[in-house]
Each structure stands twice: as C-alpha cells, then as structure tokens.
Amino acid sequence: MTSTEVPVSMWCWPGPRAAAGVQTTPSGEYLLSVFLDPMNLVVTVPPFPRASLSTARFLRELAKAALRMAGEIDSVQPSPGRLGGAHRADERGTGRGMES
Numbered sequence: 001m002t003s004t005e006v007p008v009s010m011w012c013w014p015g016p017r018a019a020a021g022v023q024t025t026p027s028g029e030y031l032l033s034v035f036l037d038p039m040n041l042v043v044t045v046p047p048f049p050r051a052s053l054s055t056a057r058f059l060r061e062l063a064k065a066a067l068r069m070a071g072e073i074d075s076v077q078p079s080p081g082r083l084g085g086a087h088r089a090d091e092r093g094t095g096r097g098m099e100s
Contacts, residue, residue, distance in 0.1 A: 012036050032059065 015037025023031045032043040045055045 012039055 013036070017037040018035060019037075020032070020034045023033055025031065029044060034041040034043075043055075043059070045052050
C-alpha cells in the first residue's frame with residue numbers, strides 16, 4: 001500500500017427501495033450503480049492501462065459472490081443464467097419487497 005492509499009471498510013444493508021443497474025456516461029463509459037437506500041455506490045473503470053479487464057474480472061467475482069449470498073439467505077436460489085431482478089416477488093407478486 002502506498003502512502004496515498006486509504007483502506008476503507010464499510011458495512012451496509014439494502015433498504016426497502018434498494019436497487020442496482022448499469023448506466024452509461026455521455027462519453028460511453030459504463031457505471032455500475034448500487035442504490036442501497038439511502039447510500040449510493042458507483043463502480044467505474046479506473047483510468048489506467050488494462051483497467052477494463054481487471055474491472056470486468058472484479059465485477060464477475062462480485063456477481064458470483066452476490067448470487068451465492070442470495071442463495072444462502074433465500075430459499076429459492078436462482079439459476080446462474082437468471083441474474084435479472086434484485087429481489088424475488090412477494091406472495092402478492094409486487095417484487096423488490098415494496099408495498100403496492
């Protein structure tokens with residue numbers, strides 16, 4: 001670690017309106033936006049050589065870890081090909097755990 005790097009640890013949990021999505025900037029860069037209700041987290045490709053490859057590898061690792069955690073805490077584990085939707089629907093079919 002260099003003197004300019006600061007280790008950061010953060011504990012958080014998703015609120016009732018938590019969501020995530022991919023956005024693009026006007027210049028065409030991709031951003032992973034995570035809204036935890038009320039905190040926001042944005043992951044983007046760093047501006048150094050081969051950063052897109054390391055960012056893609058990290059995002060795949062993040063997706064696998066998130067899918068595993070979801071399977072551990074949810075009785076209905078989605079198949080690896082079904083990564084859409086952050087939360088399963090409730091018994092009324094309202095999804096994302098929000099009231100209709």
